[in-house]
Amino acid sequence: MNSDLLFFCTMCREKPLDEIANLKCTIDHKIKTYKKGEYIAFQGDHISNLYMLSKGKVKMEIITDSGLSIFMEEISAPYPLATAFLFAEDNCFPAEVVALEDCEIILISKQAVEKQIAKCPGFLRGYMAFTANQAQSLSDRLKIFSQKSIKAKIAYYILQRDKKGSFDLEQNITSLAEYFGVERPSLSRAISEMVKDGIIEYKGGKGKILKYDSLKEFLE
Amino acid sequence: MNSDLLFFCTMCREKPLDEIANLKCTIDHKIKTYKKGEYIAFQGDHISNLYMLSKGKVKMEIITDSGLSIFMEEISAPYPLATAFLFAEDNCFPAEVVALEDCEIILISKQAVEKQIAKCPGFLRGYMAFTANQAQSLSDRLKIFSQKSIKAKIAYYILQRDKKGSFDLEQNITSLAEYFGVERPSLSRAISEMVKDGIIEYKGGKGKILKYDSLKEFLE
DNA sequence: TATAGATTGTAACATTTGTTACACTTTTGA
DNA sequence: TCAAAAGTGTAACAAATGTTACAATCTATA
Numbered sequence: 050m051n052s053d054l055l056f057f058c059t060m061c062r063e064k065p066l067d068e069i070a071n072l073k074c075t076i077d078h079k080i081k082t083y084k085k086g087e088y089i090a091f092q093g094d095h096i097s098n099l100y101m102l103s104k105g106k107v108k109m110e111i112i113t114d115s116g117l118s119i120f121m122e123e124i125s126a127p128y129p130l131a132t133a134f135l136f137a138e139d140n141c142f143p144a145e146v147v148a149l150e151d152c153e154i155i156l157i158s159k160q161a162v163e164k165q166i167a168k169c170p171g172f173l174r175g176y177m178a179f180t181a182n183q184a185q186s187l188s189d190r191l192k193i194f195s196q197k198s199i200k201a202k203i204a205y206y207i208l209q210r211d212k213k214g215s216f217d218l219e220q221n222i223t224s225l226a227e228y229f230g231v232e233r234p235s236l237s238r239a240i241s242e243m244v245k246d247g248i249i250e251y252k253g254g255k256g257k258i259l260k261y262d263s264l265k266e267f268l269e
Numbered sequence: 270m271n272s273d274l275l276f277f278c279t280m281c282r283e284k285p286l287d288e289i290a291n292l293k294c295t296i297d298h299k300i301k302t303y304k305k306g307e308y309i310a311f312q313g314d315h316i317s318n319l320y321m322l323s324k325g326k327v328k329m330e331i332i333t334d335s336g337l338s339i340f341m342e343e344i345s346a347p348y349p350l351a352t353a354f355l356f357a358e359d360n361c362f363p364a365e366v367v368a369l370e371d372c373e374i375i376l377i378s379k380q381a382v383e384k385q386i387a388k389c390p391g392f393l394r395g396y397m398a399f400t401a402n403q404a405q406s407l408s409d410r411l412k413i414f415s416q417k418s419i420k421a422k423i424a425y426y427i428l429q430r431d432k433k434g435s436f437d438l439e440q441n442i443t444s445l446a447e448y449f450g451v452e453r454p455s456l457s458r459a460i461s462e463m464v465k466d467g468i469i470e471y472k473g474g475k476g477k478i479l480k481y482d483s484l485k486e487f488l489e
Numbered sequence: 490t491a492t493a494g495a496t497t498g499t500a501a502c503a504t505t506t507g508t509t510a511c512a513c514t515t516t517t518g519a
Numbered sequence: 520t521c522a523a524a525a526g527t528g529t530a531a532c533a534a535a536t537g538t539t540a541c542a543a544t545c546t547a548t549a
Binding site: 111113114115119135138166173174177182184185187188191195197205209211212213214258261265 | 411
């Protein structure tokens with residue numbers, strides 16, 4: 050996948066892929082490469098470019114004043130880095146970015162991004178859709194987390210996916226436990242208890258809701 | 270505060286207030302008013318306008334297929350509603366919006382928003398800054414929630430605010446407990462134990478970090 | 490098909506957190 | 520200035536969740 054293509058795929062989703070392949074990227078950009086282990090950005094760096102990770106894998110790490118690492122996340126290409134921060138009030142990198150493999154990054158200046166947004170509504174929609182979807186999934190996850198008990202999380206999750214009394218967890222118990230921020234055996238146990246209490250049926254990732262009222266009582 | 274002013278204050282933050290006051294709002298918009306109890310939007314409605322709540326207070330409520338309310342949030346003017354969703358892939362209202370008081374809403378069509386964004390970089394920055402800041406605070410909160418134990422949440426929170434060995438909680442214990450999603454006495458107890466163990470000093474919202482290593486051990 | 494690896498359910502026990510109640514302090518507003 | 524309200528720390532006990540271990544099942548691949 051060449052860089053232009055990648056760029057259009059990620060940021061300008063309105064055109065079909067074959068059409069994109071024939072487009073010439075007219076956006077002013079630079080391409081930088083980093084060797085494994087190199088720093089791509091330091092925490093607190095002013096963000097004046099859009100960073101599109103086009104090849105490789107990076108680690109973003111939040112370091113405190115005293116040098117302790119308190120948060121870490123790995124990101125694989127293709128993915129834009131810190132998109133939200135480019136336009137945020139405090140437009141500094143919130144974390145250090147280190148190349149975990151050899152990486153290629155497409156840099157587009159804030160001015161170029163603004164120019165492109167003004168020129169191409171598709172680019173605007175792509176950029177907005179990206180940050181919007183990101184905010185949306187953060188907010189979804191936060192709603193799950195704000196349910197205090199595991200059974201409440203389950204109730205919230207399956208009620209959201211309720212299709213005429215049936216639900217599909219859409220992922221295995223191990224991942225779901227991680228998504229909920231709880232231990233797998235604890236989630237397993239909670240589901241078992243809800244089945245035993247006749248509130249739901251459950252088998253192999255899918256199930257049925259038997260008592261809506263009981264589920265509702267777990268919430269909030 | 271007139272509607273134009275409100276609009277510029279919220280979405281176009283680059284100009285000083287006195288300058289804003291003299292501006293004429295050239296953005297194509299409609300103003301709608303709703304009586305207390307009226308529905309402003311239904312869950313699933315297609316979002317084709319930016320909704321600026323300029324007066325009043327609304328309730329956003331997520332209702333499941335089966336009619337259960339599983340999430341609720343109150344929003345007071347001035348505040349834009351569902352900004353992220355206007356450009357999201359699934360651009361439907363995620364919740365019902367009901368007027369809790371008599372409300373006024375400024376409606377700006379997606380086309381008008383795009384036009385304005387293309388025309389006025391300040392508007393773009395305002396819009397982006399808003400969604401970006403929103404995403405940022407969601408993400409901050411999610412990091413706290415993803416720390417499993419209360420002491421880990423405390424450790425993460427104060428390390429983030431560490432200024433040369435001192436920290437300031439910036440809010441009272443009651444609010445902080447709510448922010449963490451735990452009970453107040455539980456938070457109180459956890460802090461007391463950390464003080465007793467000589468890990469931190471604490472008094473009236475402020476404190477000092479005595480053992481960085483012990484704090485670090487709580488994380489993740 | 491056979492087999493190694495991943496996923497799942499379950500159990501017993503340890504640990505953490507929630508719950509409730511109360512006394513004490515600080516803040517607020519009349 | 521005083522009384523009421525809000526905020527705080529603490530304790531004892533209940534409840535929920537984590538931890539660890541193991542066996543059963545499913546899945547992918549040689």
